[in-house]
Amino acid sequence: MTTPRAIVIGCSAGGLNALETLFAALSPQLQQPIALCCHTGSSTVTLMCELLAQHATLPVVEARERAMMQDGTIHVAPSGYHLLVETSHRFSLSVDERVSFARPSIDVLFDSAAEAFRDALIGVVLTGANRDGAEGLRHIRRLGGLAIVQEPSDAEVSAMPAAALELAGADHCLPLAGIAPLLNRLCLP
Amino acid sequence: MNDTARETAAADVALEDIEVELFVRALKLRHGYDFSQYAPASLKRRILQLAHSQHADTVSTLTGRLLHEPGFLSVVLEGLSVPVSEMFRDPDVFQALREQVFPVLASYPQINIWQAGCAHGQEVYSLAILLEEAGLYERTQIYATDFNQSALNQAQEGIYPAKEAQLWSRNYLAAGGSHSLADYYSARYEFIKLDQRLRRNVIFANHNLVTDEVFCEAHLVLCRNVLIYFSDPLQDRTLALFRDSLVRGGFLCLGTRESLDFAPSAADFTPVDPALRIYRLGSRASGRG
Numbered sequence: 001m002t003t004p005r006a007i008v009i010g011c012s013a014g015g016l017n018a019l020e021t022l023f024a025a026l027s028p029q030l031q032q033p034i035a036l037c038c039h040t041g042s043s044t045v046t047l048m049c050e051l052l053a054q055h056a057t058l059p060v061v062e063a064r065e066r067a068m069m070q071d072g073t074i075h076v077a078p079s080g081y082h083l084l085v086e087t088s089h090r091f092s093l094s095v096d097e098r099v100s101f102a103r104p105s106i107d108v109l110f111d112s113a114a115e116a117f118r119d120a121l122i123g124v125v126l127t128g129a130n131r132d133g134a135e136g137l138r139h140i141r142r143l144g145g146l147a148i149v150q151e152p153s154d155a156e157v158s159a160m161p162a163a164a165l166e167l168a169g170a171d172h173c174l175p176l177a178g179i180a181p182l183l184n185r186l187c188l189p
Numbered sequence: 190m191n192d193t194a195r196e197t198a199a200a201d202v203a204l205e206d207i208e209v210e211l212f213v214r215a216l217k218l219r220h221g222y223d224f225s226q227y228a229p230a231s232l233k234r235r236i237l238q239l240a241h242s243q244h245a246d247t248v249s250t251l252t253g254r255l256l257h258e259p260g261f262l263s264v265v266l267e268g269l270s271v272p273v274s275e276m277f278r279d280p281d282v283f284q285a286l287r288e289q290v291f292p293v294l295a296s297y298p299q300i301n302i303w304q305a306g307c308a309h310g311q312e313v314y315s316l317a318i319l320l321e322e323a324g325l326y327e328r329t330q331i332y333a334t335d336f337n338q339s340a341l342n343q344a345q346e347g348i349y350p351a352k353e354a355q356l357w358s359r360n361y362l363a364a365g366g367s368h369s370l371a372d373y374y375s376a377r378y379e380f381i382k383l384d385q386r387l388r389r390n391v392i393f394a395n396h397n398l399v400t401d402e403v404f405c406e407a408h409l410v411l412c413r414n415v416l417i418y419f420s421d422p423l424q425d426r427t428l429a430l431f432r433d434s435l436v437r438g439g440f441l442c443l444g445t446r447e448s449l450d451f452a453p454s455a456a457d458f459t460p461v462d463p464a465l466r467i468y469r470l471g472s473r474a475s476g477r478g
Contacts, residue, residue, distance in 0.1 A: 112230040
């Protein structure tokens, strides 16, 4: 794998706790843009961004349509829209049908980011209650990107990481506590 | 993943991209529908989905059918349009229309509203209900347009799955509806049908934002979550089309997550409620009403 140029993260049930832990331990020196798709029941992600920002070492913002991915910034998919990354590394949104019962869908984010970044992408699947993200992680790996999956036995809800492991496999499967240090190691020069 | 497998996958994706480009080209040359200015990532996803749902092994198979098979065009247009919506989606927006926009519309003897990209019509009926409750509907003409004829036909019928009714009722009340949404539809088996009296001042018409021109003078243009599929230049062109259609001081309502940062024509509009993406043509000082 070449030097990673972006990170995409997916989670659903139990995701908020996991993300707080993960983001608190990321190096503030990370240059890679991060895009996050987390299924929530709420109609906006404003509150989620604020909660995550309290713990995160990097800025947390809602991803904006047409905007470039910003270095060293965590971009959160807005509620009710699929978030896609164009090959120009700009974001786009869609209100297409739900995928795996979800909008935003992790698969949609991962698939598009995989084609935009090819082997310079890291995909991370954390705790969650359905199969969303498994297809997308497989696409990331097919194109040479790196897959990190939270160890299902360590996850608050194991279905999502287990499905990802089953379909896509992983380059690294480890407990949550190990994921931020691993990302720091992979991404810092 | 070893290097050979990765190279094969990369080659597959590159081939897919070529096929998608040829498909888009064929659609334009054969049928005059131009999707070349659509945002690539979601367009590709939709074309691949269409191939999947049509049991086509490759996008090229779709292209062949598109060129040779009469009637296949409507299947393609249905697959490429985005008819997903709900009644009173983003209730805040409908409340703002009622509270901030309708009082200005009320000052016109005849009100023209253009709902651009109306898809299956959920927002058309939402708007008609709000106008009815505000006492403005009798003097309103709604032009509901879409390029997808089959969506337009469904919009005219106003029949929707009953399982949606619960969410839509909640939305309606959150938008400040003064009755019960159930007053406006009849339920039969697993469907609801909107009161067809709501359609009396609606003209459903086929119009393609990509290629067609201005056709009415509007006091309000609603176009929510349509421009998100357009490239920057097409988004800008469409905004200019809305500008040319609107009366001075007329209103434009877009989707709540749409960005105008890359559209020079946005300078012609003044935000009324920026968070809800409601704008007014012209500067505040020169706006009428």
